[in-house]
Amino acid sequence: MEPKVFLAAGFGNYMTESGFIPERKQEILAYYNELHENGALVFNSHVNEAWGNNGLPPEECMRDDLRALLASNCLCALVDNSGSNGVAFELGYATSIRTPIVLVTQVFSDLSSMIRGIGEILELRVVEGALGDPAVIKRACAEVIELATKRANSDRFWDNKDITRIFKFT
Template identity: 25%
Template sequence: MTAPSNAPRPALPGVNSIFLAGPFMGLVDSATGRMPDAACRPFTVLIEHFEQYGIQVYNAHRREAWGEEVLAPAECTALDQKEIENADVFVAIPGIPPSPGTHIEMGWASVLGKPIVLLMEEGREEEYGYLVRGLGSVATVEFVYVTDIASALADIDAAIRRAVSRLPASA
């Protein structure tokens, strides 16, 4: 039996899981041991957005309670790498200033052949490193230039669809 033509289509076909990366430890307030709410907001907006589609979101920020339950370096490193390997898509906010951990994760995603969507601050493109701006020459990358994550959700979804569609059929 075939589905009726008016049946809802998945918003992000072929995407069951996303690894969401971005600056973390550098944003944790030393007085509270937690990321400030304003720093959490882009991640919570994206997590809620993707989860409404039924997509599993791997995210260290949430997993580690926004800084209140930080894992040991060896544990979080191995877990992040495994979750990137398991994810269908890698989405990241590279950070200005650059987030060293996020940049390592971007490298893992690239080598693992994951479609990558980078959320860059609009108007600050020249502040990103050459290797970030040039990542598309060696990996499947879509750049989305944003001023506010919540206002860019449709553009982010479109970038994910484009990146996934560009993968070789055997991926």
């Protein structure tokens, strides 16, 4: 089974009048492409919304994010110092549904106590370093693939396609 990954990164703070900041786009695409090259199916809001060119209304944005988070085997969160409300929400939601998380950040100890505490209740792997550093990208994506594959292949009976038949849902 192909692992499904939700790739989260700040959005609004990187939009300008001329569009999404190219350097940040390349950084996010580096993770997106690395994950694809390693066999993952990837959901990313930036790609979903054509880097801001096809922005979704709030209800569609929320719907798409929640559906993708529910279906994902792992969340890969690129957390910088921009203070993205969207990424904070996605981290919280993934935590509430116990989705494993790989958090990529410059300095983990600089993040809020809430974010640093995620690892107390679920599997959290932290990769520190410059988000655009190729070595950081490789290391983070390897962690994501490992966690996502492990979860995709786990015996989570509620994900079974036969669940309707097994529990006689009608």
